[in-house]
Amino acid sequence: MTVSATLAANEAVAARRAAGQEVLALGFGEAGIPVHPLLRQRLTKAAGQTGYGPVAGIGPAREAAAGYWTRRAIPTEADQVLLGPGSKPLLFALLHAAGGDVVLPKPAWVSYAAQSQLLGRDPIRVPVPAGEGGVPDAEAMDAAVREARAAGRDPRIVVVTLPDNPTGRLASEQSVKALCEAARELDLIIAADEIYRDLVFEPGAFPSPAAWAPERTVTTTSLSKNYALGGWRVGAARFPASPLGERLRESVRGTASELWSSTPMPMQHAAAYAWSDPQELVERVALARNLHGSVANAVAEVFTGAGCEVMPPQGGFYVWADFAPLRDSLAARRGIATGADLTRVLLERFGIVVLPGSAFGDDPEALTVRVAVPGIYGESDSERLAALVSGD
Numbered sequence: 001m002t003v004s005a006t007l008a009a010n011e012a013v014a015a016r017r018a019a020g021q022e023v024l025a026l027g028f029g030e031a032g033i034p035v036h037p038l039l040r041q042r043l044t045k046a047a048g049q050t051g052y053g054p055v056a057g058i059g060p061a062r063e064a065a066a067g068y069w070t071r072r073a074i075p076t077e078a079d080q081v082l083l084g085p086g087s088k089p090l091l092f093a094l095l096h097a098a099g100g101d102v103v104l105p106k107p108a109w110v111s112y113a114a115q116s117q118l119l120g121r122d123p124i125r126v127p128v129p130a131g132e133g134g135v136p137d138a139e140a141m142d143a144a145v146r147e148a149r150a151a152g153r154d155p156r157i158v159v160v161t162l163p164d165n166p167t168g169r170l171a172s173e174q175s176v177k178a179l180c181e182a183a184r185e186l187d188l189i190i191a192a193d194e195i196y197r198d199l200v201f202e203p204g205a206f207p208s209p210a211a212w213a214p215e216r217t218v219t220t221t222s223l224s225k226n227y228a229l230g231g232w233r234v235g236a237a238r239f240p241a242s243p244l245g246e247r248l249r250e251s252v253r254g255t256a257s258e259l260w261s262s263t264p265m266p267m268q269h270a271a272a273y274a275w276s277d278p279q280e281l282v283e284r285v286a287l288a289r290n291l292h293g294s295v296a297n298a299v300a301e302v303f304t305g306a307g308c309e310v311m312p313p314q315g316g317f318y319v320w321a322d323f324a325p326l327r328d329s330l331a332a333r334r335g336i337a338t339g340a341d342l343t344r345v346l347l348e349r350f351g352i353v354v355l356p357g358s359a360f361g362d363d364p365e366a367l368t369v370r371v372a373v374p375g376i377y378g379e380s381d382s383e384r385l386a387a388l389v390s391g392d
């Protein structure tokens with residue numbers, strides 16, 4: 001294994017800063033929103049809980065997560081929920097539980113493909129519907145899965161990301177419904193990674209696959225993005241109330257018992273509080289969401305103005321820019337032919353860190369990059385960030 005592209009970008013930033021170089025770090029997806037004092041209180045109050053906890057997570061945290069989903073129109077009971085140290089290991093255990101090949105949108109978040117490879121299987125990549133992100137095109141998936149099966153492969157699970165990292169797009173209801181129908185037809189499990197769910201910029205219905213394919217959808221969330229608490233390492237998975245859901249949950253619980261034993265107890269108490277949606281925290285998330293939205297839109301405008309094709313961001317904190325319209329001038333002026341060339345030149349000549357689209361499974365010759373906008377906040381949004389900590 002090599003270190004994840006996003007974590008590697010982070011390390012490159014740290015090394016350059018340590019060497020005294022100025023770096024604009026737009027590679028790693030971390031928002032730097034200060035922790036709310038009430039959440040900090042919950043954490044410190046539980047600091048004395050030093051023992052291992054139940055593998056599935058403590059009751060109050062599982063109940064709170066069930067309430068979180070139920071209030072978001074996915075009715076959930078506590079015993080459908082497992083907690084984990086972030087959603088990443090839960091997703092890995094889920095891919096393992098599915099036990100076959102993994103279908104991914106192209107592009108998709110870096111770790112799904114790496115996790116699939118850890119399980120000894122190259123992912124099956126399916127393009128997303130035109131102008132969308134985070135969900136494979138249903139017809140293309142149908143063709144790809146049938147072709148893979150005919151070739152002796154065993155696709156069993158498709159991963160979707162709503163809203164998406166890396167494209168910043170929220171898949172349309174139409175595409176999600178079509179995906180659900182195709183998954184049912186093909187008997188695929190759906191992993192719905194909804195880690196950025198509370199960071200959708202415009203209000204409106206959220207197209208959760210659990211609404212249309214409740215019997216086969218496993219949904220994940222965590223505190224990492226909505227609350228900018230990635231370092232606290234707490235996430236949750238919701239399994240369907242179906243025989244398939246029960247089998248998957250038991251398999252994930254088994255993997256959890258052998259890999260991480262339990263989620264750190266103080267974090268679970270903080271999560272129980274966060275997932276109960278107290279007004280103060282809901283307001284904090286809304287402030288963060290507005291900040292991400294306004295900065296992401298501003299960044300998208302800059303790229304559009306420069307002649308790139310940009311997918312207008314809809315949620316989370318990423319902008320996906322395609323420099324293809326500038327291909328000739330980039331090649332002529334700087335010898336840039338690929339997204340990897342582009343990111344190298346941006347770093348070496350301008351001290352700007354972004355990630356190439358190829359890190360997310362886009363074609364190596366594509367001139368796409370993902371920009372994580374929170375790296376800009378330090379300077380341009382200090383007042384809004386200060387407003388977030390008032391009272392701390």
Ligand code: PLP
Nearest residue numbers: 086087088109165195222224235
């Ligand atoms: N899913 C997506 C789409 C992400 O972007 C990330 C983090 O970057 C994760 C999952 C992992 O999050 P966690 O901190 O909950 O493990």
